[in-house]
Amino acid sequence: EVQVVESGGGLVKPGGSLRLSCAASGFTFSSYSMSWVRQAPGKGLEWVSSISSRSDYIYYADSVKGRFTISRDNAKNSLYLQMNSLRAEDTAVYYCARAKVDSSGYSNFDYWGQGSLVTVSS
Amino acid sequence: DIQMTQSPSSLSASVGDRVTITCRASQDISNYLAWFQQKPGKAPKSLIYAASSLQSGVPSKFSGSGSGTDFTLTISSLQPEDFATYYCQQYSSYPRTFGQGTKVEIK
Numbered sequence: 001e002v003q004v005v006e007s008g009g010g011l012v013k014p015g016g017s018l019r020l021s022c023a024a025s026g027f028t029f030s031s032y033s034m035s036w037v038r039q040a041p042g043k044g045l046e047w048v049s050s051i052s053s054r055s056d057y058i059y060y061a062d063s064v065k066g067r068f069t070i071s072r073d074n075a076k077n078s079l080y081l082q083m084n085s086l087r088a089e090d091t092a093v094y095y096c097a098r099a100k101v102d103s104s105g106y107s108n109f110d111y112w113g114q115g116s117l118v119t120v121s122s
Numbered sequence: 123d124i125q126m127t128q129s130p131s132s133l134s135a136s137v138g139d140r141v142t143i144t145c146r147a148s149q150d151i152s153n154y155l156a157w158f159q160q161k162p163g164k165a166p167k168s169l170i171y172a173a174s175s176l177q178s179g180v181p182s183k184f185s186g187s188g189s190g191t192d193f194t195l196t197i198s199s200l201q202p203e204d205f206a207t208y209y210c211q212q213y214s215s216y217p218r219t220f221g222q223g224t225k226v227e228i229k
Contacts, residue, residue, distance in 0.1 A: 035218075037166075044209065044220055044221075044222050044223045045158075045160075045166065045209055045211070045220040045223075046220070047211075047217055047218035047219065047220070050216070050218070059216045059217070061217050062217070095165055095166070100171075102171055102172050102175070103172070104152075104153075104154070104172065106154050106213055106214070107213065108154075108156045108168070108171040108172075108211075108213050109156065109158075109166075109168060109211070109213075110168045110171070110177060111168070112165040112166050112167070112168070113165060114164075114165050115165055
């Protein structure tokens with residue numbers, strides 16, 4: 001069974017840092033691109049960042065570029081999101097999502113974790 | 123960036139109704155369009171990819187259509203478990219972008 005489980009969320013002060021982790025199981029982690037998607041309280045979904053299977057392609061939303069860093073350790077079946085210089089507007093549930101490549105060669109999100117809440121507040 | 127616009131933002135429907143949600147992209151995205159269902163307090167669940175392909179395990183009452191800039195999600199016969207918020211998302215280019223969501227409520 002495919003599973004992705006986020007951890008590392010919590011309360012942090014503005015300007016602080018936090019590192020999210022996503023533990024994957026039930027599939028060959030090293031064969032899939034992975035992404036982070038967030039959802040502010042009562043709001044819609046916002047894509048944050050994506051990383052290819054071998055970490056050779058990395059993308060960020062403009063809202064987090066220069067502050068967040070996505071990485072992965074294929075030996076540990078884990079995805080990470082290092083979040084620095086956090087702002088109140090970064091408060092959200094952060095989801096880890098697996099990206100499946102379809103017949104077109106493009107990848108879409110097929111499995112999502114349960115999410116990890118990050119609250120940025122003084 | 124590609125803007126995704128869903129309509130309506132919310133709708134009220136009865137059990138057994140046929141429901142259609144529309145998603146429009148600000149530019150041509152071919153068929154690189156996915157639909158997700160989200161229930162309160164839960165993670166999104168993938169329903170459809172490539173505009174019309176059902177994800178594994180998703181019941182056939184869900185169907186998707188469209189190409190280019192205009193897409194639809196149809197639920198053929200609404201059941202109690204289908205009351206949720208639905209999102210479209212383009213994966214034609216980065217940044218990946220989502221529609222604002224359509225909340226399907228019980229009439």
